[in-house]
Amino acid sequence: MKADNKIEFLAYYLPQFHPIPENDEWWGKGFTEWTNVTKAKPLFKNHYQPILPSDLGFYDLRVPETQEAQSKLALDYGIDGFVYYQYWFGDDKFLLEKPAEQMLQNPKVEIPFCFCWANETWKGIWHGLDNPDVLIEQKYLGEADYRKYFNYLLPFFKDKRYIKVNNMPMFHIYKLDDIPDLDSFLKLFNELAISNGFDGIYFVATHGNSQVVISKPELFGQVGVDVFNTMRYEQSFVYRSGTLLGKIERKIFQKLKWTLVNRFPFVLDYKIAIEKLNVQFNHDKYIACVFPNWDNSARSGKKSMIFKNATPELWKTHLNKTVSELKKQVNTPKFVIIKSWNEWAEGNHLEPDLKFGHKWLNAVKEVKDECI
Known part of the structure; x- marks a missing residue:
């Protein structure tokens, strides 16, 4: 139960590490996130x-x-909670829900948690397929369906590990x-929460219009995922492969500010990005977001975006800059959202890897210890 100014680190958690029938159909029998990682x-x-x-x-x-x-x-190593991605598409349709359901029944999983409703239609082109077909559609079916969704969530909300603010x-x-x-959705969820002994829902937006977030008292925060694009667009050049063609394209693209994302990976420099990063809190509901690394070529191949030169040392610098600025803020929520705990096919993780071992996590612990 958070009701003070202590800074808490929450990490997005991807549940796509077990086979499901839908993934078997779309990508082949036995598909999980590891399928792409190993290729x-x-x-x-x-x-x-x-x-x-x-x-x-x-x-x-x-x-x-x-x-x-986990x-x-x-x-x-100082992570205060997981933010489970939850895929609810309406009309009782869930995907990848079993890990959270299993966790709810297992008291040995002690880490606090909450949900991020990942409310978007899945399309093949977004997930590494060569076609733009809709794989599963996100639906919004109104009050009766929202009530059913809330009732599904209620046992999680009531769990002592579920992250609550006031x-x-x-x-x-x-x-x-x-x-x-x-x-209507926000009002209904608040009413249902109050009727079940809570003081409402602590709604946090991810992608969303900042003006909408600011204007609605029902919303308490907005995750600053724009830091990712800020670091992407602030860089002054696009790095391509070392071929002669790549060098020529680099000069042309630098002059014309073009990219060929569909033909070559879009490669950026994490070191340059961190050096140029100017941490900003755009409004009082702004929640700091940070990322240690990014390379989704395992999933998207030549259509990928890659931050080269991501190291635990630079990750610590990124985190330190963000925490230092957060400490200066009076009214913003005292959370840092880390993207992510285990998005391995996006090269975006804190879990130990063969190259750096526990160093990603060591950086978190060192910064966290300095916060106390």
Whole structure:
């Protein structure tokens, strides 16, 4: 139960590490996030791929001991909670819900948690397929369906591990602007929460219009995921492969400010990005967001975006800059959202890997210890 000014570190948590029938149909029998991770190959000189796990191995989230080990590891290194991505598409349709349901029944998974409703339609082109077809549609079916969703969430909200702020369960919404009856949705969830002994819902937006977030008292925060694009666009050049063609394209693209994302990976420099990063809190509901690394070539191949030169030392600098600025803020929520705990196919993780071991986590612990 958070009701003070202590800074808490929360990390997004991806549950796509167990097979489901839908993934079997779309990508092949037995598909999990590891399928793409193990197939990754270097795309240019000194490109580090594949990025492979160490301590926890190629885990299966159907195994309870895996979540128990993740919980202990995260808590040992200063992570205060996981933000589980939740895929609810309306009309009782969920995907990848089993790890959270299993965690709810397992008291040995001690780390606090909350949900981020990842409310978007899945399309093949976004997930590494060559076609733009809709795989599963996000639907908004109105009050009766929202009530059913709340009732599904209620046992999680009531769990003592669920993250609450002033007796309000924290609930993230990925694409706030996509909800056609947003006011009704927020009002209904608040009413249902109050009728079940809470003081409402602590709603947090991810992607969404800042003016909408600011204007609605029902919303308590907005995750600053724009830091990712800020670091992306502030860089002054696009790095391509070391071929002659790549060098020529680089000069042309630098002059014309073009990219060929569909033909070559879009490669940026994490070191340059961190050096140029000017941490800003755009409004009083702004929640700091940070990321240690990014390389989604395992999933997207030549269509990927890669931050080269991401190291634990630079990650610590990024985190330190953000925490230092957060300490100066009077009214903003005292959370730092880390993207992410285990998005391995995006090269975006804190879990130990073969190259850096526990160093990503050590950076978190060192910064966290300095906060206390």
